Amino acid sequence: MKYAYYPGCSLEVNSAAYDISVRAVAQLLSIELQEIDDWNCCGATEYFSQDELTACAVIARNLALVDDKVEQLIAPCAACFLNLKKTDKLMSDSAEMNGRVNTCLAAGGLSYRPGRVLVRHLLDVIHGDIGEAAVRDKVVRPLTGLRVAPYYGCQWVRPMSDVDNPEYPMKMDDLFTWLGAEVVDYPVKAHCCGGHMTQISEPQAFELIRRLLQSAVDARADMILCMCPMCQLNLDAYQGRVNGHFGAEFKLPIIFFTQLLGIAFGIAPEQLGFGKEIVAALPVIKAWLGRAAAAVA
Amino acid sequence: MSDPTFEPKIVGFCCNWCSYRAADLAGTARIKYAPNVRIIRLMCSGRVDPGFVLSALANGADGVLIAGCHPGECHYLSQNYKAMRRYHVLKHTLAALGLEPDRLRLVWASAAEGQQLAEAIDRLVEDIRKLGPLRWPANWEAEPCCQEAVESIAREHQEAMEVLP
Amino acid sequence: MARKIGIYVCHCGSNIAGTIDVEEVARWAGATIDGVAVARDYKFMCSSLGQQMIEEDIRKKGLTGVVVAACSPHLHEKTFRRACEHAELNPYLCQMVNLREHCSWVCADKAAGTAKAKALVYAAAERVKQQVPLEPMEVQVNPATLVVGGGIAGLQATLELADAGYHVYLVEREPSIGGHMAQFDKTFPTLDCSACILTPKMSEAGQHANVTLLTYSELEEVSGSVGNFKVKVRKKARYVDETICTGCGICIEKCPRRVVDNGFEAGLGQRKAIYTPFPQAVPRIPVIDTAACIWFDRGKCRACEKLCPTNAIAFDQEDEIVELQVGNIVLATGWKLFDCHKLPQYGYGRLPNVYTNMEFERLCNAAGPTNGKIVLRDGKTEPKSVAVIHCVGSRDVRHNESCSAVCCMAALKFGHLVLEKTKAEVYSFYIDMRTYHKGYEEFFQRLLKEGMHFVRGKVAEVTDAARTPGEEGKLIVQVEDTLVGQQQRIAVDMVVLMGALEPQADAKELGLKCGISCSMQGWYTERHPKLDPVATMTDGVFVAGACQGPKDIPASVVQGAAAAARISGMIAKGHVMIEPIVASIQEDKCSGCKICNTMCPYNAIEFDEPAGVSRVISSMCKGCGTCVAACPAGAISGAHFNNAQIMAEIRGILWDAVPSGNGQAPGVPAAALNP
Secondary structure, rough: EEEEEEOOOHHOOOOOHHHHHHHHHHHHHHHHHOOOOOOOOOOOOOHHHHHHHHHHHHHHHHHHHOOOOOOOEEOHHHHHHHHHHHHHHHHHHOOOHHHHHHHHHHOOOOOOOOOEEEOEEEHHHHHHHHHHHHHHHHOOOOOOOOOOEEOOOOOOOOOOOOOOOOOOOHHHHHHHOOOOOOOOOOOOOOOOOOOOHHHHHHHHHHHHHHHHHHHHHOOOEEEEEEHHHHHHHHHHOOHHHHHHHHOOOOOOOOEEHHHHHHOOOOHHHHHHHOOOOOOHHHHHHHHHHHHHHHHHH | OOOOOOOEEEEEEEOOHHHHHHHHHHOOOOOOOOOOOOEEEEEOOOOOHHHHHHHHOOOOOOEEEEEEEEOOOOOOOOOOHHHHHHHHHHHHHHHOOOOHHHHEEEEOOOOOOOOHHHHHHHHHHHHHHOOOOOHHHHHHHHHHHHHHHHHHHHHHHHHHOOOOO | OOEEEEEEOOOOOOOOOOOOHHHHHHHHHHHHOEEEEEEEEEEOOOOOOHHHHHHHHHHHHOOEEEEEEEHHHHHHHHHHHHHHOOOOHHHHHHEEEEEEHHHOOOOOHHHHHHHHHHHHHHHHHHHHOOOOOOOOOEEEEEOOOOEOOOOOHHHHHHHHHHHHHOOOEEEEEOOOOHHHHHHEEEEEOOEEHHHHHHHHHHHHHHOOOOOOEEEEEEEEEEEEEOOOOEEEEEEEEEEEEOOOOOOOOOOHHHOOOOOEEEOOOOOOOEEEEEEEOOOOOOOOOEEEEOOOHHHHHHHOOHHHHHOOOOEEEEEOOOEEEEEEOOOOOOOEOOEEEOHHOOOHOOOOOOOOEEEHHHHHHHHOOOOOOOOOOOOOOOOOOOEEEEEEEEEOOOOOOOOOOOOOOOOOHHHHHHHHHHHHHHHOEEEEEEOOOOOOOOOOOHHHHHHHHHHHHHEEEEOOEEEEOOOOOOOOOOEEEEEEOOOEEEEEEEEEEEEEEEEEEEEOOOOOHHHHHHHHOOOOOOOOOOOEOOOOOEOOOOEEEEHHHHOOOOHHHHHHHHHHHHHHHHHHHHHHHHHEEOOOOOEEEEOOOOOOOOOOHOOOOOOOOOOOOOOOOOEOOOOOOOOOOOOHOOOOOEEEOOOOHHHHHHHHHHHHHOOOOOOOOOOOOOOOOOHHHHO
């Protein structure tokens, strides 16, 4: 099935690993991704904090650019996903907003009817549309013995709570159970990573990041899986700063869920963006592979 | 086109258990609403014969309201669903007869919803005011052949319904 | 016969006269409406003088119909019907006009109100001219009663009826009567042992000559109507012959198969595959759980059969359908516990030391799985601190909007038990403290003195994710203390969730079998929430206890007793009068299309195959009139709401709608429609 693909700014450079692994996995699952031509930034949290109408108009431009024949859009970044979904809903709920946004779009020769495009996150597409049977079927290397902490972050469950249980989301847990991994009980899986607080107030952000890392360590997780570039960045790139700030010794790989999904599907790590993360994940994967091979022998 | 001084006359069929009690509650709470709806009490909204609605319109009503218990809460379990089905068919029929279907309205009101029923009545009265008077009897008077046509149809119907020995 | 109608317009003090010109309405009615013999207005028609006025006019003027334009018929229809009856005029020749609730109280403009009043009076006058005398039907009442549900409400109803000398069939789905009350440890506010006050009632019911216990049974089917119900009860197979079993318990002792008891022990304890739910069970006859039994699973064992001294085990037993005839039915089916898994932020099912209220009851109960010791899931460690969280699943738009009525008191009770039995600190996390009945507020004050801690705030989450060394290994309750406006993290060893009381999963289905409905939430709908909380809209079917809405034990007992009293009264009288508002089919008009058969939710219409016509069973007809409207041949008429009457009412109500204003409305002639 064909989906419009909205990579979002982070996937271009910072989180290229996410983009690479998304495309690799999508190809294997016969999810045809058609990148939106000339898409623009969704504004993360900034646009909406400035002006709602402008935010909606700029975000709706992306929805308007989706090919007429394509009904669904995939956004791998949780923030982009929420922004696109929120915009569609705001336009749908308010005839006035719809009118004003379309007036803005018209200035660029575009228009968008709310509800025409269904905004999805890749996790939901794999969990819901592809489904357990098909996923299990594609597993080449079961993740047996690998302990993972699935980290959802905020935007998957707040403020819109229709995709997963808002208090205790489970879709990534389910997915990695299907892949044979040991999914740990990760009580802070929907707690905030601090977002842009790393820029505004480091101590606050570091404490939030520390809690996420500590809880994963307490659960003896081998790695944390993310579905949002911001979360991955905070947990990975700032791990060293957090160590320094608290005198801790965290050394926990933080990768995108699609990277590990690809490993389970038998795709080579080089083709999944491994090596781009700051806290090296490959050694942990290789060690696990070694243990798995030894167990079989 | 609409005359703001026109006072519609509307017949309301209310079911004994929910909507009639809702109207009572509106009274006890002294809620003021438009006096244009004259209520006839039936035991259930399922009792509303389409003939009642047509008769009301033919006798000079500008609109008809049917009010019953909410779906799932009918005192007689499921009869309001039957009322609902008849209502939709009736709307089609009215349209086919050249009447604005909006002259007939179905509302659900539980015995606790006096305020909501009053508001629904106010809205209905305004909508019918905008549509203007129906003037069916006057139309009848203007064209006597219509009256004859109806009487002959009624006679034929009666003959057709006779069960022969 | 010449029609002689009497029209009476009530002032109701200034309630009607204030916004309607009542004298004018009366004068106009006498002058304008055909067939009016007398038209009066009077201050208070419902007064004895008002009624006398009507009675005198009936006698002296030979009135053939009476219209009383006053308040809502829901208030005084009976009053004026009685007055007519007194003067020997059939009560169904009386019609009320709702001039107060529907007119004077809702209209501010006197002119508009008076015009509306006139239309309503004209309508009633035209209607009453079409009305015919009707006689209420007398139905004998079978003195036996069916009570569904053997909890405290059902037991109370059963015992009161049985003591009054009437037979009761008590149907209970579980193997023993007793309900949830049998699971509790102590009851608030007296801290009486629950089993101690319950078991005497259970024994009495078990031994009473006038009670037939049908335990491990379900209500299958109900037909008939008040005074005369036919019910089918399914007695599920126990695989034990209850006529021979002595209740010695050897089978239970020797059974090799142990399973988790998710019923009585709320998942905390275990039982055997053959079991009685608790030691004081009534009856003491065990039941085989076929899902757990080795014989049913793998075809081996049968130890119980081998060891039973009276040979009472019967592996070939089958479900039995028992047919009963009763006059009345009481539904006392109680409640079920909210599934606390639905609030994953509280950790139930994930974090071991999070308990539900029912689990905690079993923990505290001396006959429970820990012999009454309050310990953690490891079975031995005593908690040093316990958190009790109120409103889990209650007062929550996502789950149950209602308050469960008993949890605040139960939470206080738990607090007391923790303080009494352990050295632990105990915290209550509440939204409001609802301690409204006799002795309840005093109980709350007592707990304040005993040192229970109270935090007003809805708990955000219970987590084991420690943030500081002091939180390691504990359960942390994250809550905003709203009275000081601060976030708190309180570390405890054990959390007790006060789960909501919810309607039974099959309450709606059972209700429909008996012809009653549920509210949107699933609690049975009573006839009137204030004035008639045990009767339902269906005569002969009563509700008692928590199935009508969450309530405590005294309220359940009261409702059980109330239902019993109602039924006793009916049985003593021997008969009930049913309103004759029923449908009837004119057989010579019936073409046998059977459309009406499918319309009736009470199965009150049967089809006579040989004759090829449908017939209404009057005693089962509730008078909704749907079949009357549905019949394409117009063969069905509805007594007291027939077409002639309604059509006349419509014509009258639109008396002023015809431009020519001559009172004669053209349009579809009445003769063309059905009489």
